[in-house]
Amino acid sequence: MIEVLKPGLLMSIQDLGRFGFRHLGVAQSGALDTCAMQLANALLENNKNDAVIEITLGLGKLRFTCNTVIALVGTDMNTQLDDIPIYPGWTYPVKQGQILSFKAAKNGLRGYLAVKGGILCEPVMGSCATDLAAGFGGATGFSLKEGDLIKVKPYDNPWPKRGAILPPKRHVIRIHPSIHADLLTSQTLHSFCATQWYVKPQSNRMGVRLSNENTTLAHSHSLPSLAVSPGSIQLPPNGDPIVLLNDAQTTGGYPLLGTVISADLFHFAQLKPGDTVSFEYVNKQIAEHAQKKIDAHFAQLSIVMNNRGRSLP
Amino acid sequence: MNLDSKVKITAPCSHSLFLDATHLKGCSLSVQKKIWALVERCQASTAFIDVVPAMNSLTVYLVHSDHIRYWQTTLLQWWNTTDIQEHKGTHHKIVTRYGGECGPDLEFIANYHGISASSVIELHMNVTYLVLFLGFQPGFTYLHGLPAELHTPRRSEPRVKVPKGSVAIGADQTSIYPADSPGGWHIIGHTNFSLFDWQNNPPCAIAPGDTLQFISEEALL
Numbered sequence: 001m002i003e004v005l006k007p008g009l010l011m012s013i014q015d016l017g018r019f020g021f022r023h024l025g026v027a028q029s030g031a032l033d034t035c036a037m038q039l040a041n042a043l044l045e046n047n048k049n050d051a052v053i054e055i056t057l058g059l060g061k062l063r064f065t066c067n068t069v070i071a072l073v074g075t076d077m078n079t080q081l082d083d084i085p086i087y088p089g090w091t092y093p094v095k096q097g098q099i100l101s102f103k104a105a106k107n108g109l110r111g112y113l114a115v116k117g118g119i120l121c122e123p124v125m126g127s128c129a130t131d132l133a134a135g136f137g138g139a140t141g142f143s144l145k146e147g148d149l150i151k152v153k154p155y156d157n158p159w160p161k162r163g164a165i166l167p168p169k170r171h172v173i174r175i176h177p178s179i180h181a182d183l184l185t186s187q188t189l190h191s192f193c194a195t196q197w198y199v200k201p202q203s204n205r206m207g208v209r210l211s212n213e214n215t216t217l218a219h220s221h222s223l224p225s226l227a228v229s230p231g232s233i234q235l236p237p238n239g240d241p242i243v244l245l246n247d248a249q250t251t252g253g254y255p256l257l258g259t260v261i262s263a264d265l266f267h268f269a270q271l272k273p274g275d276t277v278s279f280e281y282v283n284k285q286i287a288e289h290a291q292k293k294i295d296a297h298f299a300q301l302s303i304v305m306n307n308r309g310r311s312l313p
Numbered sequence: 314m315n316l317d318s319k320v321k322i323t324a325p326c327s328h329s330l331f332l333d334a335t336h337l338k339g340c341s342l343s344v345q346k347k348i349w350a351l352v353e354r355c356q357a358s359t360a361f362i363d364v365v366p367a368m369n370s371l372t373v374y375l376v377h378s379d380h381i382r383y384w385q386t387t388l389l390q391w392w393n394t395t396d397i398q399e400h401k402g403t404h405h406k407i408v409t410r411y412g413g414e415c416g417p418d419l420e421f422i423a424n425y426h427g428i429s430a431s432s433v434i435e436l437h438m439n440v441t442y443l444v445l446f447l448g449f450q451p452g453f454t455y456l457h458g459l460p461a462e463l464h465t466p467r468r469s470e471p472r473v474k475v476p477k478g479s480v481a482i483g484a485d486q487t488s489i490y491p492a493d494s495p496g497g498w499h500i501i502g503h504t505n506f507s508l509f510d511w512q513n514n515p516p517c518a519i520a521p522g523d524t525l526q527f528i529s530e531e532a533l534l
Contacts, residue, residue, distance in 0.1 A: 023521075024447050
């Protein structure tokens, strides 16, 4: 078990998300930084969809009631296991009774804690991801609270020290063209890409809200509700774009500026209020190539891992 | 209006397709019925992760992005060869307690339209509503049929918390809040009818094409 001594700003149990229920209004949920989450699982040879703990900002404390191995990937939260510093991107053995404590994130916003064998919880509609708005999934249906006990399978054997790095951060996010180009006009789409956008403090797991006081994309269009999904970029009438993330609603009535390509969406997990981001439209080929590059990165990692595991003394 | 006229199918991203029939004005109910029929056809295929109808549109999320061109063509063919079936949905009776603590905005609606609270209730109950699609939050139904006499602009200041089960009116729509959530609609009553329960299979009792009727709790006595 892992006992939550202090949840900090926000900790929740997430996997790769819930699929196949959007027609009922059920959000995807799931880890926002899928790269960090999958890397953490890969370092422990877990299944790629095994549940992990998503830690936002840090400031929390967890106590292990059994031996295990952990991998913490994502932003550096000045983490310590008792008094040993824990560096993101590496595996560490953990002994029963040890306490993992996080200070505040430095260069990003979210970290992912994977344990050998994954966090154990009953899947709801095919997923262990916590749907924070609707109150189901995860261990309790809610964000982690002080005193929560999270099930993990003890692991007493030695585990090789392993590390891996994440793809570099991108400041220019690649997006698919708008399906509402005619409605929004080329002028609006051009200004959208020519602007450096600031991340607003109201951003959360539902969406990253952007603004720039020198750019106004305000409009008065209202559309019949259409399906939206993580990566959809909405333009509400006030002109401040919203990049929808995993907890976003399934339908919306705002015009869309475009959709973030699947290979770049995870970058939004690490954007803090005040960070800047800009956008460029790309074609389908570039989007596919970018996704293949990420897939190849993970494929390579698992090959290396499998071979190294076997050659260990 | 000829429903076989052109619909647009575009790709919002590399693994989704958006069938847009919103420009076929003047026949939105028939368009929506055709969308339901198309949804059924798509759900029978294993090609899609999610099939999401919305207002006179349909978005499908593909398992394999490589197949997007094929499905762009096929969906268009399907649209042109799908009949509007009279969808045989389930009829649901939503037992509602109107007014008082359960419906704090009932009086506002009555005053806004210059009618009595009991007229509001009667107008609201005397309609069989059609479930167009679900969205926004788990189990939230978009309904067709609110009488024009009850269309009311949303509250200028949304409530931070609208209780689960609230029956409410917002602009030209009425619906039920499936869970506690913030909301800007006027609350006229409350029902114990469960719209979404993750412990049920399926978790949602209501589907697009179903019909729905509000019944006053007192009328049952």
